[in-house]
Amino acid sequence: MIRKLLRRVFKRGEPTPHKVETIGPDQHGIRVEGVSPGARRTCITLQEAGHRAFVVGGAVRDLIAGITPKDYDIATDATPDQVRHLFRRSRIIGRRFQIVHVMQGAETLEVSTFRAAHDEDTLKDEHGRVLRDNVWGNMEEDAARRDFTVNALYYDPSNGKIFDYHHGVRDLQRKTLRMIGDPRARYREDPVRMLRAVRLAAKLDLRLDPLVQAPIREMAELIDNVPAARLFDEMLKLLFSGHAVECVRRLREDGLHHGLLPLLDVILEQPLGEKFVMLALADTDKRIQAGKRTSPGFLFATLLWHEVLANWETRKKNGETPIPALHAAMDEVLDTQGEKLAITRRIAGDIKDIWLLQPRFEKRSGRAPFRLVEQQRFRAAWDFLHLRAQSGEAPQELSDWWLAFQEAGNAEREEMLKPDTTPKKRRRSRGSRGGKAGEEAAAVPPAPTFTD
């Protein structure tokens, strides 16, 4: 410990310190009113207590790019205990490297103490992946351990200045994503940075610096060593970035979707699977951009559906009964994914609910349809069926029929369930309940479905 401390003290002046640029509001364009009140208040409280405190990372980057930040990170030289004592509504989280969550109104700010860069004592796995980095450092060191130059900007809300150690503002203005340090070494330390590169470039419409881009293809397999829970979090970030289609497009451009996104491997090779997945991703992007709610269960259900279908098909061909075979197929697909991607139990439950309701859409007689529309997950399951129909995997007529059924009153529902021997009366016209879908449903004969 003492040895390490001494080394650190002596090392301080050793590598030429980075010349820090100070950038004023006229150059970076952030207006202080655009910064969340909670982030401002947190910085000011820390500063008034004699500490340094800045808004840092993604929030500064997004503000310069004109995007409203999702959340704010604060970097400070105060220790977690000192931060904790300054804010009544705060708590220390994390065991290995402690950070403090500070609550300000409805906001939660993540306050981290400046962290040191890695040195030869840093614990790594056999591929060079950093297992532990929990040493406090100064602001310059904190900047150096961040991934991309655009993520290493420190904004001081009290005077509107940005401290920029790695030309991040310039890179952002030039629309380039550049790594701090040697990209190969930084990917080895943390392979998730490859996914972050693609996601951030898609989100901010940046070009990957050639040095950032080039090693990804050959280093992609290092992703295999990332713990499944971390990979799952990162996949969620990518898929729910509001730019998932663009992320996948960029990944495929370089053939990177294979190693990096195990989930998309097989699916994107199947014509129907690809159409289905891309429709689902586009739909999710649209919802996120419109500020609507999205569910990870739904999206993961779409991503894995064609795996389930293929597995289910094989089982049925081998003589297994359809519904138990579907259960077995679902379990096998989720287990296989689970090795690489720690899908949480709650999300796995949501995924299964959606899948299990699919065969039930085929029973359009008796009381079954009435029971189905009452199911809690009916709407999500129907949205799923709707996407299947759009991709050509399920009959459009089936999706339309269920739309009409859910919107119909009781009498109409009974009518819809009468055996289809005589031509049916025209249903209510467009604009009233039932709508166009109802009319088509009455006119089109049932098409063969996927369980046949």
Ligand code: ATP
């Ligand atoms: P977004 O919030 O849009 O997902 P972000 O860049 O803010 O993007 P976070 O995961 O919130 O991503 O991380 C906050 C900051 O922490 C980053 O801006 C970066 O400075 C640093 N950081 C995050 N992940 C890494 C990493 N793998 N390696 C180095 N620095 C990282």
Ligand code: MG
């Ligand atoms: Mg962030």
